Amino acid sequence: MGEVIVVTSGKGGVGKTTTTANIGTGLSLKGKSVVLVDADIGLRNLDVVMGLENRIVYDLVDVVEGSCRLRQALIKDKRFANLYLLPAAQTKDKNAVNPEQMQKLTSDLAEEFDYVMVDCPAGIEQGFKNAIAGASRAVVVTTPEVSAVRDADRIIGLLEASGLRNPQLVINRIKIDMVKRGDMMNIDDMIDILAIDLLGVVPDDDMIVVSTNRGEPAIANEASLAGQAYRNIVRRIMGEDVPFMNLESDEGFLTRLVKMFGFTKRR
Amino acid sequence: MTGKGYIMNDNAVVFKGTKEGLYIILKEELDVSVIKNHLDKKIRPSKRFFEGAKIVNFKGKRLSREEFDELKGIIEQDYGMTFTGSYNELSFASKHDREEHSDTGILEQLPYEHVQKGEALVVRATVRSGQLIDYKGNIVIIGDVNPGAHIKAAGSIIVMGSMRGIAHAGVNGDYSAFIVAFKIQPMQLRIGDIITRAPDSISPKISNPEIALVKQGMIVVEPYLPNK
Numbered sequence: 001m002g003e004v005i006v007v008t009s010g011k012g013g014v015g016k017t018t019t020t021a022n023i024g025t026g027l028s029l030k031g032k033s034v035v036l037v038d039a040d041i042g043l044r045n046l047d048v049v050m051g052l053e054n055r056i057v058y059d060l061v062d063v064v065e066g067s068c069r070l071r072q073a074l075i076k077d078k079r080f081a082n083l084y085l086l087p088a089a090q091t092k093d094k095n096a097v098n099p100e101q102m103q104k105l106t107s108d109l110a111e112e113f114d115y116v117m118v119d120c121p122a123g124i125e126q127g128f129k130n131a132i133a134g135a136s137r138a139v140v141v142t143t144p145e146v147s148a149v150r151d152a153d154r155i156i157g158l159l160e161a162s163g164l165r166n167p168q169l170v171i172n173r174i175k176i177d178m179v180k181r182g183d184m185m186n187i188d189d190m191i192d193i194l195a196i197d198l199l200g201v202v203p204d205d206d207m208i209v210v211s212t213n214r215g216e217p218a219i220a221n222e223a224s225l226a227g228q229a230y231r232n233i234v235r236r237i238m239g240e241d242v243p244f245m246n247l248e249s250d251e252g253f254l255t256r257l258v259k260m261f262g263f264t265k266r267r
Numbered sequence: 268m269t270g271k272g273y274i275m276n277d278n279a280v281v282f283k284g285t286k287e288g289l290y291i292i293l294k295e296e297l298d299v300s301v302i303k304n305h306l307d308k309k310i311r312p313s314k315r316f317f318e319g320a321k322i323v324n325f326k327g328k329r330l331s332r333e334e335f336d337e338l339k340g341i342i343e344q345d346y347g348m349t350f351t352g353s354y355n356e357l358s359f360a361s362k363h364d365r366e367e368h369s370d371t372g373i374l375e376q377l378p379y380e381h382v383q384k385g386e387a388l389v390v391r392a393t394v395r396s397g398q399l400i401d402y403k404g405n406i407v408i409i410g411d412v413n414p415g416a417h418i419k420a421a422g423s424i425i426v427m428g429s430m431r432g433i434a435h436a437g438v439n440g441d442y443s444a445f446i447v448a449f450k451i452q453p454m455q456l457r458i459g460d461i462i463t464r465a466p467d468s469i470s471p472k473i474s475n476p477e478i479a480l481v482k483q484g485m486i487v488v489e490p491y492l493p494n495k
Contacts, residue, residue: 150396150414150415151396153395153396153413153414153415154395154396154397154415156395157395157396157397157398158397160395192429193411193413193414193431195393195410195411
């Protein structure tokens, strides 16, 4: 029986889909069987980020309505073994499924896969309720902005209210030089407010934009700083105790890059 | 039985210090003649102590204008205190006061000025954005109150953590209610119908415990242990 992990945030555009794609890919690179579920019905993009949009025949709503078998709707990733995607429907909306159906769907998937990663839509309405229905674990993504942290706080409250205790936090798109200047919220301030366990901190990285547009998750890119952060997150999800990357150091990007390669060599 | 009766009558007249000054709380059930008696018993032995004291008003018992004038006269002429209130400002016992009054037997044994008794809701959690805690008594939060969270209490609010949301104490108009937190950095504080909000500029980080209370019709936030 696998684990169902929902990736959520409340606010839109903080990197839920990117995080889902990268964690999912990372887990499959670690030899786990993974299925990514896009719960953002009507506004799907997980397929685009994964570069699999051309292969969609059936979607989540088809499965729920019984128009196809679950296996038929799963898209096997073109690069990574053991990685599958269950895409969202684009022509329907969030009300096309209900939480009970999602619960059944995710538990069916959890029978076959080690990890079921659910990409939650923004907001706290029906789509959110659907996405968290079958989850046993939650990852909350936020960026170092007051509005995103506020929404994350609301989401954590709602998750706790529906029995998803101890969600874990991913702080996305942090710019260390801005934090140092005091122009951006720092990590301690955010953890102080949200009071949940930190799963990882992903630095702002231009590479993410490139990889998203190409449909190749950044985690597979050894040179990407964000990719390194996601690799650490994946290991923490699997229960490893990984120290946090030293983003606060005064060393330049080059030194950090060298260190990073040193780190990957040792692995 | 006699013991109980003694305690009850002992509370016929109670002096209560507030921010505005002293109030004389009269037991509601007793006759004015009995009250006069108790007043005398209470003040006579320590007349010099009471002399010159400033009395704001009576509280607790419903008085007629004649009774009010009579008692006021006694206080000013016989005991040499100054009485600043008028009959129109007289406030009669609310439920809150009455409960407090019947407890003064216990509370009076405590040698402190600000002692209150009431029910409290104790919450051990982080109160997050979008969550509302509304209670008809005092509220104690063991944890933080985050921005966007709303705490409403008929009594006072005590936060054993950071107060960053909206706190509304004394929702039914009790200006003696207060808000205490280890760190007060709220969006808004309300006591009774008085509202104050955080300054728009980024305020300096104060890490001392503070109390918010009503002073001269305004909410004032200050350290409650000023000597620390």
